Structure formats: structure tokens, C-alpha cells
Amino acid sequence: MKGNVGTIDRIIRVVLGLVLIGLGIFVRGGAYWWLAVIGAVSLVTGAVGFCGLYTLFGVSTCPRKEGTDPSKT
Structure with missing residues (x-):
């Protein structure tokens, strides 16, 4: 993951x-x-640093490291 x-x-x-x-x-x-359930999901995804919906839609807010080729990961 x-x-x-x-x-x-x-x-x-x-x-x-x-x-x-x-x-x-x-x-x-x-x-x-x-509201507490939605908050808990938001809290967990923030703490872990992984969002399943982002994976589903191909989104990432993590910065890319210089000199890395995203096609090789």
C-alpha cells in the first residue's frame, strides 16, 4: 500500500x-x-496517508521525488 x-x-x-x-x-x-462515522474515516485516511477513493480515481496529492520515473513504480 x-x-x-x-x-x-x-x-x-x-x-x-x-x-x-x-x-x-x-x-x-x-x-x-x-457525522462521527464520516469523521472517523477522514481521520483514519489522514493518519495512515492512504485513500482508497484516490486509488480508484487515480489521484495522488503526494509530491513526486525529483528524478523518479512514475512508470517504474
């Missing part, structure tokens, strides 16, 4: 994940548990 989530993307995912988990847990008066 090769990482496909860059540093800025990871930071955004972790912060967004924590906010959504907080909203899902602390918002009263409705069934907002799904």
Missing part, C-alpha cells in the same frame, strides 16, 4: 475528522452519528 495523500491533505483530513467526530458526538436533538 503506497501512500497517496500529501501532507497538507493529511492535515486537513485530520482536522476535519476531529471536527466531524465532535459534532457527531456532541450535537443534541438528532441522529448525527453519521
Whole structure:
């Protein structure tokens, strides 16, 4: 499993994940548990540095290293 989530993307995912988990847990008066689930997925993908949807669509926010040939990886 090769990482496909860059540093800025990871930071955004972790912060967004924590906010959504907080909203899902602390918002009263409705069934907002799904916000916590989405937040948990965002938090995990940010912590691990890999997103399955990015792989499916061929997207990567990781910077390429100079002098590497992407066709050989």
C-alpha cells in the first residue's frame, strides 16, 4: 500500500475528522452519528496517508521525488 495523500491533505483530513467526530458526538436533538462515522474515516485516511477513493480515481496529492520515473513504480 503506497501512500497517496500529501501532507497538507493529511492535515486537513485530520482536522476535519476531529471536527466531524465532535459534532457527531456532541450535537443534541438528532441522529448525527453519521457525522462521527464520516469523521472517523477522514481521520483514519489522514493518519495512515492512504485513500482508497484516490486509488480508484487515480489521484495522488503526494509530491513526486525529483528524478523518479512514475512508470517504474
